[in-house]
Amino acid sequence: MTAERETRAVAGLSNGRRVDARSPAVYRAGEARAVPEATVARLATYLRVLGVLGERSISTVSSEELAAAAGVNSAKLRKDLSFLGSYGIRGVGYDVTTLTEEISRTLGLTVHRSVALIGVGNLGQALAGYAGFATRGFRIAALVDADPTRIGATIRGLVVQGVDDLERIVDEEQIAIAVLAIPASAAQEVCDKVVAAGVTSILNFAPVVLSVPPHVDLRKVDLAAELQILSFHENRKNAAALLSGVGQS
Amino acid sequence: MTAERETRAVAGLSNGRRVDARSPAVYRAGEARAVPEATVARLATYLRVLGVLGERSISTVSSEELAAAAGVNSAKLRKDLSFLGSYGIRGVGYDVTTLTEEISRTLGLTVHRSVALIGVGNLGQALAGYAGFATRGFRIAALVDADPTRIGATIRGLVVQGVDDLERIVDEEQIAIAVLAIPASAAQEVCDKVVAAGVTSILNFAPVVLSVPPHVDLRKVDLAAELQILSFHENRKNAAALLSGVGQS
DNA sequence: TAGATTGTTAATCGATTAACAATC
């Protein structure tokens, strides 16, 4: 059990990196080339910005415009999009609808995805009510908690179920992705059950390093770590201000 | 107002990168060298793991052990720690207490930091109750909301205040960091007010690209984007399974 | 001293970006 699984969580925010040695050809979805991890993360932002443009009935956008709206360098944007194929028109730009479709396809969002939310405490309930999931391709199909006192409660129209029902839930609701919003102390144990039930992608909010088998993708969101990174920069800015004699009161 | 500010949000999770041209020497805190951004993000994880070791009264840890617990390569760990100075003992390892102190110092956590939470809706209330902030060096010192109907309410012992009071709050509570848990539609406007009030670090949960002046550090957490990145990998895994003829039912 | 482990070097890898030929 410990030997067969591998620690996949990577520190910081550039986590979820794949460490797979198979041929790049296996990774091709449709006619596209293998997409770098850094590019994948940005595609989600481009898709969001394109959605706003589409709502405004803007039909065409240049790499310069789209890059500015997404907060990235335009060369980087063009390189990112080039991994999906050649969907731009020289001298014109990109068709908003076409590009939206192609990015959606690359991100696997043409099938709507069902997600299981594990843990309905403080954070879990907030995530259960987060409208941004639904608008961007995800349906929370099940709420699960390990605490018996919470099982049976109805939250946002869903009945909270027990971890023992995970296998059935994952099967019935065709769930591939689980969100873990549980205490650090229970996280590895519950994670193991989620994996055993057939989930192959996990988003972990518990501040703990989880171990999962190689076929499972793991990403994490460490809220306090985000603040600590900002704290580092505050510290640096203050040290710089002191050295230059600025901001003393 | 638009010319003086710069789009700092970077797509994906490797955001918050500094793009500053000043001398590396300015960045030195104490005797340490300039710390790479990727290293800073991992320091938060090391600190968390060291906390667990300390609770278990473990006094010394080798880079191999600490790296395994943090889910990283041991060479990477040693390189990361080398940016802080030379705190290990050859043939022995690292003293847990010393290393905890040095990382805390580097991350600017030796001063407890007050944070303003902007937006007390669904997600904001969950963040207000998140115990992990307090245990890792942050005190939520103020709750703020732009919605007049929410102002005056008491949440977790704090009275919700209006955005017009931001300047006074930031000054009185010595707030350098703000967490934005507000709708995308209001985010840039509120962000501008937060910056005008004197906040120099922002953690943004709104799914929108924010623009801030160069002296402000901005990080973002895009929850739906996290799921979209996992969706990409699900898609890839399914495509690979189809090609190899596995998992057909 | 012998064994263990750090801190650093150097090779490698992946990501970024300016520049520009291709082309609409």
Added chain:
DNA sequence: TAGATTGTTAATCGATTAACAATC
């Protein structure tokens, strides 16, 4: 055709990691 903009090249930069000399 002339102007605009893409897609790609190649240089550069930053991050990762194996290997090992230094040293406790």
